[in-house]
Amino acid sequence: MALLEIAGVSKRFGATTAVDDVTLRLERGAFFGLLGPSGCGKTTLLRMIAGFESPDSGRIVIDGVDAAGLPPYARPVNMMFQSYALFPHMDVAGNIAFGLRQERMDRRRIAARVAEMLALVQMPGYARRRPHELSGGQRQRVALARALAKMPKLLLLDEPLAALDRKLRAETRLELVGIQERVGITFLVVTHDQEEALSMASCIAVMDRGRLVQTGPPAEIYERPASRLSPNFVGEVNLFEGELTAGFNCLALAVTGFPEPIPLPSGTQLPKGGAAALVVRPEKLVLSHAPPAGFAIAATVSSVGYLGGGSIVHLATEQQKALKAYLPGTAAGAFGRGTRVWVAWPAEDGVILMQ
Amino acid sequence: MIPPRAAGWFGLGALILGFGFLYAPIVLLVLYSFNASRLVTVWAGFSTRWYGALLHDEAFGAAALTSLEVAAMAATVSLVLGSCAGFSMARFARFPGRLVFGFALLAPLVVPEVILGLSLLLLFVACESWFGGPSRGMLTITVAHATFGACFVSVLVRAQLTGFDRALEEAALDLGARPWTVLMRITLPGIRPALVSGWLLAFTLSLDDLVIASFVTGPSATTLPMAVFSSVRLGVSPEVNALATLFLCVVFLPVAFAGWLMARAERRRQLTQQVRGE
Amino acid sequence: MTGLGRLGRLVLIGVPFFWLALFFLLPLLIVGKVSLAESTIGIPPYTPLIAHDGRGLKLLATAANFALIASDDLYLRAYLGSLGNAALATALCLIIGYPVAYAIARCQTGRRQLLLFLVMLPFWTSFLIRVYAWIAILEPNGLVNQALTSLGLIAAPLPLLNNQFSVELGLVYSYLPFMILPLYGSLSNLDRSLIEAAADLGARPLRVFLGVTLPLTLPGIAAGSLLVLIPAIGEFVIPDLLGGPDTLMIGKVLWDEFFNNRDWPVAAAVAVVLVAALAVPLLAAQRFLERGHAR
Numbered sequence A: 001m002a003l004l005e006i007a008g009v010s011k012r013f014g015a016t017t018a019v020d021d022v023t024l025r026l027e028r029g030a031f032f033g034l035l036g037p038s039g040c041g042k043t044t045l046l047r048m049i050a051g052f053e054s055p056d057s058g059r060i061v062i063d064g065v066d067a068a069g070l071p072p073y074a075r076p077v078n079m080m081f082q083s084y085a086l087f088p089h090m091d092v093a094g095n096i097a098f099g100l101r102q103e104r105m106d107r108r109r110i111a112a113r114v115a116e117m118l119a120l121v122q123m124p125g126y127a128r129r130r131p132h133e134l135s136g137g138q139r140q141r142v143a144l145a146r147a148l149a150k151m152p153k154l155l156l157l158d159e160p161l162a163a164l165d166r167k168l169r170a171e172t173r174l175e176l177v178g179i180q181e182r183v184g185i186t187f188l189v190v191t192h193d194q195e196e197a198l199s200m201a202s203c204i205a206v207m208d209r210g211r212l213v214q215t216g217p218p219a220e221i222y223e224r225p226a227s228r229l230s231p232n233f234v235g236e237v238n239l240f241e242g243e244l245t246a247g248f249n250c251l252a253l254a255v256t257g258f259p260e261p262i263p264l265p266s267g268t269q270l271p272k273g274g275a276a277a278l279v280v281r282p283e284k285l286v287l288s289h290a291p292p293a294g295f296a297i298a299a300t301v302s303s304v305g306y307l308g309g310g311s312i313v314h315l316a317t318e319q320q321k322a323l324k325a326y327l328p329g330t331a332a333g334a335f336g337r338g339t340r341v342w343v344a345w346p347a348e349d350g351v352i353l354m355q
Numbered sequence B: 001m002i003p004p005r006a007a008g009w010f011g012l013g014a015l016i017l018g019f020g021f022l023y024a025p026i027v028l029l030v031l032y033s034f035n036a037s038r039l040v041t042v043w044a045g046f047s048t049r050w051y052g053a054l055l056h057d058e059a060f061g062a063a064a065l066t067s068l069e070v071a072a073m074a075a076t077v078s079l080v081l082g083s084c085a086g087f088s089m090a091r092f093a094r095f096p097g098r099l100v101f102g103f104a105l106l107a108p109l110v111v112p113e114v115i116l117g118l119s120l121l122l123l124f125v126a127c128e129s130w131f132g133g134p135s136r137g138m139l140t141i142t143v144a145h146a147t148f149g150a151c152f153v154s155v156l157v158r159a160q161l162t163g164f165d166r167a168l169e170e171a172a173l174d175l176g177a178r179p180w181t182v183l184m185r186i187t188l189p190g191i192r193p194a195l196v197s198g199w200l201l202a203f204t205l206s207l208d209d210l211v212i213a214s215f216v217t218g219p220s221a222t223t224l225p226m227a228v229f230s231s232v233r234l235g236v237s238p239e240v241n242a243l244a245t246l247f248l249c250v251v252f253l254p255v256a257f258a259g260w261l262m263a264r265a266e267r268r269r270q271l272t273q274q275v276r277g278e
Numbered sequence C: 001m002t003g004l005g006r007l008g009r010l011v012l013i014g015v016p017f018f019w020l021a022l023f024f025l026l027p028l029l030i031v032g033k034v035s036l037a038e039s040t041i042g043i044p045p046y047t048p049l050i051a052h053d054g055r056g057l058k059l060l061a062t063a064a065n066f067a068l069i070a071s072d073d074l075y076l077r078a079y080l081g082s083l084g085n086a087a088l089a090t091a092l093c094l095i096i097g098y099p100v101a102y103a104i105a106r107c108q109t110g111r112r113q114l115l116l117f118l119v120m121l122p123f124w125t126s127f128l129i130r131v132y133a134w135i136a137i138l139e140p141n142g143l144v145n146q147a148l149t150s151l152g153l154i155a156a157p158l159p160l161l162n163n164q165f166s167v168e169l170g171l172v173y174s175y176l177p178f179m180i181l182p183l184y185g186s187l188s189n190l191d192r193s194l195i196e197a198a199a200d201l202g203a204r205p206l207r208v209f210l211g212v213t214l215p216l217t218l219p220g221i222a223a224g225s226l227l228v229l230i231p232a233i234g235e236f237v238i239p240d241l242l243g244g245p246d247t248l249m250i251g252k253v254l255w256d257e258f259f260n261n262r263d264w265p266v267a268a269a270v271a272v273v274l275v276a277a278l279a280v281p282l283l284a285a286q287r288f289l290e291r292g293h294a295r
Helices: A042-050 A092-102 A107-120 A136-148 A166-183 A194-200 A218-223 A229-233 B004-033 B049-056 B058-091 B098-110 B113-131 B138-162 B166-174 B179-190 B192-208 B211-216 B224-232 B238-276 C005-035 C064-071 C073-105 C109-124 C127-138 C143-150 C164-188 C192-200 C205-216 C218-233 C237-242 C250-260 C264-294
Strands: A004-013 A016-026 A031-035 A057-062 A077-080 A154-158 A186-191 A203-208 A211-216 A238-246 A251-254 A275-280 A286-288 A297-306 A310-317 A322-328 A340-344 A351-353 C050-052 C057-059
Touching: A004 A042, A016 A042, A016 A057, A016 A203, A016 A211, A031 A042, A031 A194, A042 A057, A042 A077, A042 A154, A042 A186, A077 A136, A077 B166, A092 A107, A092 A136, A107 A136, A107 A166, A136 A154, A136 A166, A166 A186, A166 A194, A186 A194, A194 A218, A203 A218, A211 A218, A297 A322, A310 A340, B004 B238, B004 C073, B004 C109, B004 C127, B004 C164, B049 B058, B049 B238, B058 B098, B058 B138, B058 B192, B058 B224, B058 C005, B098 B138, B098 C005, B098 C218, B098 C264, B113 B138, B113 B211, B113 C005, B113 C250, B113 C264, B138 B192, B138 B211, B138 C005, B166 B179, B179 B192, B179 C005, B192 B224, B192 B238, B211 B224, B224 B238, B224 C127, B238 C109, B238 C127, C005 C264, C064 C073, C064 C264, C073 C109, C073 C164, C073 C218, C073 C250, C073 C264, C109 C164, C127 C143, C127 C164, C127 C237, C164 C218, C164 C237, C192 C205, C205 C218, C218 C264, C237 C250, C250 C264
Parallel strands: A031 A186, A031 A203, A077 A154, A154 A186
Antiparallel strands: A004 A016, A004 A057, A203 A211, A238 A251, A238 A275, A275 A351, A286 A340, A297 A310, A297 A340, A310 A322, C050 C057
């Protein structure tokens, strides 16, 4: 039985539909990511799972128990808040122990659990400090420890890394995954950061404007986006729109203005004549000075942006279409501004999207 | 733009004149309380004889005691009533009679005291004629002071609740605390500065009130302001100067403490916001 | 908040509501009722509203008190005098308080808190005693006259006490903090870049003040003015201690009518007219403060 089942849940605020008929399953022990841009409804969905909002329709079932009507303090779910929400008038130990005191756990066990949690987030010795004496990263750990202290069945994390600086974010990501594996609790992380979701989660659900757009493992979300929304949001893409037509040995996409139709991946089974879109990731593009064998597009380099580990090369085709290529290392050195190049990619690396 | 230097001098001048105006009478009172001579015109040397006279004055002593008792009781009742009212106005967006309630909470702050005093006296007199009601004295003064004290407290509590981070309450609920526990252990401690300064404010206002007390009191109860008033109607009285200085000390300390508390809470809150924004 | 429960809500709203209804709203109604009664000997010294006169219940309301107020020009002069004094005091508080608030708003944050605290501190010390302090300063043998005489600037003591001047001085002195605080609130929220933009566009300092600063601090000016004007109209202590025989303020008239003449119905009628006169600014004040909270 899945740990969390969300069936047909919707929520409206006045005229706006924040969550629109979302259905989701979370397996036990998973590190689940809910990914989407601001305003897509992911936070509302999170709050409904925690019990701070109630759905207008649909059901939320936590570990076999229908959560309808259950207040937040009666659910086996704990939340780590985006603002951390540490109680300012209690010290760190008091914060972590708060939930345990509500369970009427005896004093000695509470003390032991608090020490255990502090060790887990690598902050032993901070028990007597007050929240205003801690740095942002330290507060985040205390918030995590506090939410884990009760060993809930499901831990909700609302944009856990949003307030941290870049370097800290990367380190904390790894730590969170490590902690989750050690503790074995099911995590549900809500984030707008694609990198975060892709690197931490074992399963991702993409949301946009209240609807669930795609669910699956990170690689599938990235490599095989199911709709136009996913790829536009998750990573950079090159997008071609046109009509399905016959090509050389395979199905191809006829795009207005381009001399030849673009070959599609060889397994593609679709009726000719329909409208479709093709998505190619920048890192799949190959640039060359001489025309390669096989399909290629002529373009001119408009700018090169050096990122340290590689470069983003912006190109403009003869049809005034903008393309982006990502070249690793210093390979982009061979292509300065104004250079005429040929752009190609393995046909298998393109992804067809139906409208 | 006003040239910085000119603005600086103008500003400094404004501050000096303004604060000088505010504090000159107070400073003078303190000075003259140590004047050996009774007359303001002559400085006869440093003396504490007026403090001695004051401490031996039984009328003032009894009045002071009455005032302190009334103020303590009224402040406590004000705190309870005002906190409930401030909480209701801050948290419950709609309820029947909210408009009237809001008016009843703000009007006593601005309505002239003679009207408040007169209306309350008429109420107590009506009570006496209908129920043989409570006889006027310390009880009625306490009730009157608690009424306008509650209004002041409600303003403070409401203001601090409005800035209170609701996420703290949600976190507590999420961790298993029931709403009543959240109120007692999270919300009330969170607005402690408003509660403390509210009590002190109500205490000070009660201690200082002349008009309302004069209306609603009975033959047995004389408050300190009433005693001072009858004394000064006849002219300058050096005992009153000594009283004023003592008063300043007694009032200054708790108020300074309350101010320090709220400043510390504000600094903490700003620190929290700063680090969160990093 | 997720359910304190209906009982909890009822208690939190109901208890203070009941108290205020009983000790604020009901008394005001009783004042209205007494203003329609006649003065008699007895306890209470006014006639009841509804009486039995053998045949049934009868309403004993009379508008005589209001007629008295309307006819005797003492009351009219007192109302107008109060309004005039209060208005003048409000204007003076504004003129004095604005520069002070401006100067405080320009200071650094730490010092600002201290200065604001110092502005409020006199308010915490006894109002009565502070007003009384001015007697020692203003009386014929008081400090000011002493200083001026010893400097040879005057021959005879100036009449600084028991007149219009001392009453105004007392009003301004007592209510100044109530003007400074809202003004400071408005000024501190002022966006400096607006002033800089105006200067950058060529406006001279006076123009900047009149065209940008003043209009933007209008809410603070309005709030401060209401906080001074309304209580000042009904002020009693200041006209009594610092005023003279020709000082006519309605608070003092009400007190005298009540304590000296023992005419409760007339005092009540005076109060009713005063409340009616204050109703408009009172509602404006409430609307104002509520809007502050909505923001």
